[in-house]
Structure formats: C-alpha cells, structure tokens
C-alpha cells in the first residue's frame with residue numbers, strides 16, 4: 001500500500017467499495033487484527049492525512065466507542081471521506097455530533113425507541129411480516145430482498161414516523177440511492193428530483209437527499225396543520241433545553257431515521273435468511289426449540305454486520321492499542337472485523353443460532369452513539385423469524401446474491417431464495 005506515512009501499512013485493503021462485491025474481506029480483517037498495535041490504511045487523495053487508523057479488534061472498538069471526548073463524531077465526518085466545513089455543517093445530524101448537542105438531540109427521540117415503546121409496534125410489525133412471508137411462500141420463493149427484507153423495515157419505520165405506507169417504495173428508492181453514494185458514487189444526475197443544491201452539501205453526496213428533504217418538508221407542513229400521534233409530530237413538537245429543533249436539524253433527523261431504520265435492518269434480514277438457507281441444520285435447531293429465537297436474532301445481526309464501520313476523529317494526541325495517534329487523525333471502527341474477533345467469540349466464523357455469549361458490536365461498541373433503533377431492529381427480526389417458524393417455512397439457496405459496491409453497508413440488492 002502506498003501511504004505509510006503514519007504507521008505500519010495495512011496488510012489488506014478493507015476500504016475499496018468494490019472489494020465488497022465479493023462479500024466482507026474476512027481474511028483481510030484477520031490479517032489486520034493480527035498486527036500488533038494499529039495499522040494505517042490509505043484512503044482518498046489528500047496526502048498523508050487522507051488515510052485512517054484501522055480499528056478491527058473487539059476491545060479496541062469498545063475503547064474508541066466509549067471515549068467520545070477523545071474520539072469525536074463532530075470534528076470530522078463519521079463516514080470515510082472528508083468534508084469541507086460548510087458541507088459538514090449542512091449535513092450534520094445526531095450521528096455527526098458530540099455532547100452537549102448530541103445529548104440534546106438524542107433526548108428528542110430516545111423515548112420513541114425504548115423497549116416499552118417498541119413493544120407497542122410489535123403487533124403491526126408482526127402483521128406485516130406474516131403477510132410478506134405468506135406471499136413469499138405462495139409465490140414459491142423469489143427475490144427475498146424485494147419481497148420480504150426491504151418492505152418489512154421500511155413499512156415499520158414509516159408507520160412510526162407517520163408517513164403514508166403508499167410512499168414506501170419511493171422511500172426505498174431514495175435510500176437505495178443514498179447507499180450508492182457510499183460506494184463508487186451516485187448514478188443520478190446532479191439535477192435529479194429537481195435538485196439545485198451542490199451535491200457536496202447533501203448527505204451521501206446524493207440528489208436523492210434533496211428529495212428526502214423535500215419529503216420531510218411536505219410532512220412538516222402536513223403535521224403542523226394536523227398533528228398526529230406519530231414521530232414526525234413528536235420531532236416538530238419536541239423541545240430540548242427549551243428550544244425546538246431547527247429546520248436543518250428536523251430534516252436531517254427525518255433523513256437519518258428513514259435511512260437507518262430501513263437499510264440496516266433489511267441487510268440483517270437478508271444475510272440472516274441467506275445463512276438459514278445455507279445452514280438448514282441451524283434452522284432445524286430453531287424449529288425444534290423456538291425459545292432459541294432471541295439468541296438467533298443477535299446471531300443474525302452479528303453474522304450480517306450490516307453497518308461495516310463508523311469513523312471518529314482524534315480531538316487530541318492520544319494512544320490506542322499502544323499506537324500513538326495525533327490530534328486530527330482519523331480512526332475507523334470496523335464492526336465487521338470486531339464481530340469475528342476470536343478474542344471475543346468462540347468459533348467466530350460459525351453461524352450458531354444458539355450462541356450463548358454474543359457481545360457483538362453490530363450496533364456499535366457502546367457509548368453515546370449506540371444504535372438508537374437496536375430494540376426496534378431486534379423486535380422486527382424476531383417477529384420475522386417467529387412468523388416463518390409458525391408457518392414451517394424452510395428456505396433453500398437460489399441464486400448468488402447481487403452485492404453492493406459499498407464499504408459502509410454490507411448490502412445485497414437481490415437474492416433469489418427457494419422455499420424447500
């Protein structure tokens with residue numbers, strides 16, 4: 001690797017989006033985990049500051065996650081590429097903020113995602129899952145992404161937000177374009193969806209973000225005129241420290257929730273179904289003992305590692321795993337690496353629906369940014385598995401998955417599964 005200015009060169013490329021067309025480069029992650037200390041991984045084209053320290057061990061991901069004062073989310077951008085100050089400001093949301101802003105913003109939404117509130121959505125999620133599974137079986141299988149894994153989470157998050165279900169396909173279309181922006185760039189022209197904002201100011205550099213902003217504004221006007229019981233009304237009415245959300249905070253929140261509530265859980269459901277189709281013995285274990293379903297949910301999420309990484313920026317000179325890190329250096333936590341670390345998991349490459357000790361970091365390594373929707377995601381995956389168990393659905397492999405060229409979402413755009 002070319003850029004070795006800051007530390008030992010990474011023995012493997014884990015950042016090029018196209019690598020992920022063949023799946024997570026687990027051998028590369030293993031090679032990096034085995035190097036003492038941290039390795040420096042080149043990325044981008046801005047000289048020696050354009051790379052990052054690759055954090056791939058479980059314990060190191062925890063340390064970065066739990067030290068937000070040293071490893072900041074607000075100074076840089078939490079995705080891999082660098083942004084100019086105005087672009088960072090225009091896009092800033094909960095995920096790119098530090099305390100006290102983060103604490104204030106998180107308080108606005110945290111009540112909507114507690115275990116208790118989440119249980120209120122379970123019946124709705126179960127009805128949607130049951131219908132999708134029944135249709136899938138009636139069709140004799142097909143594209144699991146389009147028929148089950150994409151519609152279920154988007155319908156649930158839209159219901160929570162109060163967005164009409166008939167717009168679900170449009171929301172999936174837009175967020176798919178956002179994921180594309182994390183890979184080799186958007187396929188959309190800059191003026192798609194009537195966009196006139198320079199794309200560098202838009203989340204994921206994508207004109208689809210403009211469309212989501214417009215949609216958020218439409219919802220804002222609707223709910224200002226007619227408040228409902230939904231989360232959009234909640235966001236608009238929320239007062240944190242005596243202040244309402246600004247217009248930019250509201251629309252970035254809306255966009256974050258539509259994206260995060262949808263692409264991630266979908267990805268877990270895809271890799272989970274693929275794993276169950278490939279490991280019929282593990283599905284048979286679940287059928288024989290459905291009480292394993294709670295463990296199976298977390299194993300599906302560990303296995304999938306839907307979000308591959310989050311980045312932080314060192315706010316001061318520090319040290320991690322014995323490696324000195326300078327203020328301003330980028331530090332990237334690779335959950336995909338931590339989730340196969342043999343120091344944290346027995347037999348990490350085994351898909352084990354009964355895994356007892358499963359401290360996976362697919363939702364982050366702890367600390368203030370730990371996934372807001374973790375209970376919701378777990379609930380959705382659990383009802384899906386339960387509705388499949390209730391109908392004795394047995395999945396079998398079909399086509400090879402069409403994977404995405406993204407180093408951020410472990411995405412699959414389609415995969416045929418059969419019903420055995």
Ligand code: HEM
Nearest residue numbers: 094095260261264265268307363364369370371372373377
């Ligand atoms: C299996 C599904 C999911 C996975 C794997 C996942 C993963 C993650 C990860 C890795 C983070 C960053 C953690 C950190 O920086 O420490 C995160 C944050 C977040 N997630 Fe999730 N997520 C999932 C589902 C959801 C759902 C359903 C929602 C819906 C509301 C959601 C909303 C968020 C939000 C708003 C944040 C930012 C939290 C903050 O910065 O305080 N996620 N998620």
